[in-house]
Amino acid sequence: MGTLVTIEIVIPGETGDAPAHHALDRAFGWFREIENRCTRFDPSSELMQLAARPGEAVVASPMLFEAIRFALLVAEETGGAFDPTAGHLMMARGFDREHRSGATIHLGIQPAPDATWRDIKLDPHRRTITLGRPLIPDLGAVAKGLAIDTAAQELKPFGNFAIDAGGDLYMAGANRLDEPWTVGIRHPRRQDELLESLRISDQAVCTSGDYERRGADGRSHILDPRTGNVADSVASATVIAPVAMLADALATAAFVLGPVEGIRLLDRMGVAGIIVTPDLARYETGTLPHAA
Amino acid sequence: MNSPSDCLDRLYSLKMAKGGSNRKVANGLLAAGAAAVMAVYAAGYERTQSAAEQLEAQSAVRRPVARSAAVAAAPSTPVVEPREQRETPREVAVLAHPSEPAPVITAPASTPAKTDITPAAPVAPPAGPTTPEPVIPAPAPAPAAIVAAPTPAPAAPASQAAAPAAAVYKDGTYKGWGTCRHGDIEAQVVIEGGRIASASISQCLTRYSCDVIGRLPPQVTQRQSAEVDYVTGATESANAFYYAVLGALGKAK
Numbered sequence: 001m002g003t004l005v006t007i008e009i010v011i012p013g014e015t016g017d018a019p020a021h022h023a024l025d026r027a028f029g030w031f032r033e034i035e036n037r038c039t040r041f042d043p044s045s046e047l048m049q050l051a052a053r054p055g056e057a058v059v060a061s062p063m064l065f066e067a068i069r070f071a072l073l074v075a076e077e078t079g080g081a082f083d084p085t086a087g088h089l090m091m092a093r094g095f096d097r098e099h100r101s102g103a104t105i106h107l108g109i110q111p112a113p114d115a116t117w118r119d120i121k122l123d124p125h126r127r128t129i130t131l132g133r134p135l136i137p138d139l140g141a142v143a144k145g146l147a148i149d150t151a152a153q154e155l156k157p158f159g160n161f162a163i164d165a166g167g168d169l170y171m172a173g174a175n176r177l178d179e180p181w182t183v184g185i186r187h188p189r190r191q192d193e194l195l196e197s198l199r200i201s202d203q204a205v206c207t208s209g210d211y212e213r214r215g216a217d218g219r220s221h222i223l224d225p226r227t228g229n230v231a232d233s234v235a236s237a238t239v240i241a242p243v244a245m246l247a248d249a250l251a252t253a254a255f256v257l258g259p260v261e262g263i264r265l266l267d268r269m270g271v272a273g274i275i276v277t278p279d280l281a282r283y284e285t286g287t288l289p290h291a292a
Numbered sequence: 293m294n295s296p297s298d299c300l301d302r303l304y305s306l307k308m309a310k311g312g313s314n315r316k317v318a319n320g321l322l323a324a325g326a327a328a329v330m331a332v333y334a335a336g337y338e339r340t341q342s343a344a345e346q347l348e349a350q351s352a353v354r355r356p357v358a359r360s361a362a363v364a365a366a367p368s369t370p371v372v373e374p375r376e377q378r379e380t381p382r383e384v385a386v387l388a389h390p391s392e393p394a395p396v397i398t399a400p401a402s403t404p405a406k407t408d409i410t411p412a413a414p415v416a417p418p419a420g421p422t423t424p425e426p427v428i429p430a431p432a433p434a435p436a437a438i439v440a441a442p443t444p445a446p447a448a449p450a451s452q453a454a455a456p457a458a459a460v461y462k463d464g465t466y467k468g469w470g471t472c473r474h475g476d477i478e479a480q481v482v483i484e485g486g487r488i489a490s491a492s493i494s495q496c497l498t499r500y501s502c503d504v505i506g507r508l509p510p511q512v513t514q515r516q517s518a519e520v521d522y523v524t525g526a527t528e529s530a531n532a533f534y535y536a537v538l539g540a541l542g543k544a545k
Binding site for chain 1 (some may be wrong): 319321322324325326328329330331332333335473474475476497499
């Protein structure tokens with residue numbers, strides 16, 4: 001993931017903060033553990049060990065299994081606009097650097113160029129994952145969302161807290177002023193402007209934007225897995241949902257689908273969202289929690 | 293009882309059936325995500341069994357409140373001194389609202405936090421605990437009379453509490469974690485010749501020093517079980533140590 005994670009817990013003034021510190025340790029622990037298992041930038045991660053054994057039914061940890069299972073559900077639901085097997089496409093375009101350390105990774109895996117999410121088979125009873133063809137899953141969106149969600153479970157007893165994982169958020173309860181958290185959505189083109197301000201309580205907010213990491217060719221990194229081309233009809237897609245893993249995956253899918261199909265997807269999923277095109281046209285679901 | 297995995301499998305079948313409106317499937321994806329999170333959270337990872345999960349497990353293995361003088365299950369063992377009536381252990385995961393006054397002990401200097409912990413303006417605490425998840429069952433009320441039948445505590449049968457039991461463990465060194473409102477305690481138990489040779493506190497992560505329960509580890513060896521004394525003023529830490537020892541002994545079977 002390579003993201004900076006910040007957590008704020010709001011506790012009443014007379015309460016000791018030791019339990020909060022313990023909960024924070026455990027919450028950060030979830031981020032570390034999920035990253036260790038699900039990263040494709042470390043050949044010894046559980047994910048990459050799976051990728052090294054195409055054709056075999058590999059027993060997976062609950063963490064990896066549920067992440068991939070959910071990713072496949074979203075892939076099916078979005079017709080492949082979201083596809084966790086697009087990793088090799090990203091690598092071909094130069095996204096083979098772990099962006100914290102800058103280290104390049106070389107793998108002994110030759111991914112099949114036309115592999116898709118349909119090439120992954122799961123057995124829930126034995127909890128095995130089988131990669132039908134050599135491929136490199138990319139769990140970036142799903143893993144980060146899952147980490148946010150499990151960290152949020154650790155903090156649930158506190159009621160009021162905020163998790164910020166590199167811009168993907170989960171806000172619970174109320175802020176220190178006892179009001180719903182205010183969340184701004186970054187403007188995709190004007191750095192010191194906000195696109196929108198939202199009031200958020202017990203929801204995740206995740207944004208996919210074309211202003212994030214750029215590849216070696218200077219273009220944004222979000223590809224349409226169905227074509228392999230850059231998805232360029234959207235500048236920024238934001239999703240608000242009770243589960244961060246869902247918000248993260250749908251933000252990516254909506255970005256690829258474009259403004260009209262994207263909003264249609266979010267409506268169908270029962271979540272709120274806003275999509276902005278490169279020429280700054282805005283598309284919203286009817287349910288956006290605008291700040292007053 | 294449905295596990296999150298069961299719910300997920302049923303959602304899979306729901307999707308495959310594909311009858312009915314899209315809305316069913318749409319809500320299915322949100323529910324599938326929530327179920328996946330709970331499955332991962334419940335599974336935990338290495339020692340970081342989350343506090344909530346541990347507390348739930350601990351309340352399922354509740355310490356017997358009253359120890360029977362007539363230990364019907366083990367007639368050959370000497371009579372245990374009857375325990376004083378004591379309050380039921382309160383294994384409640386309400387971390388933000390202490391329900392009892394804290395003991396007067398100097399709090400350790402706080403370590404630098406990675407984050408802001410922002411005290412809010414004082415707010416009147418709610419009447420009861422804010423609902424944590426998972427829901428912790430309320431502790432059983434203390435029976436007034438001594439119960440002759442063994443209490444239903446699967447990991448601590450009445451016979452085991454009476455005297456060095458014939459419980460046989462596998463030789464080795466085992467560790468377990470117990471948790472309480474003040475933090476976590478790791479206990480280490482060494483088994484030799486099938487019996488408990490020693491017990492110690494290998495990690496004391498409670499905000500109060502573990503000196504206060506210092507006399508408990510030797511009791512594990514003396515009594516050949518986790519059934520150590522309660523400690524007034526340190527109920528929580530004593531319970532955490534008890535569960536940590538239980539956890540360690542559980543691995544030695």
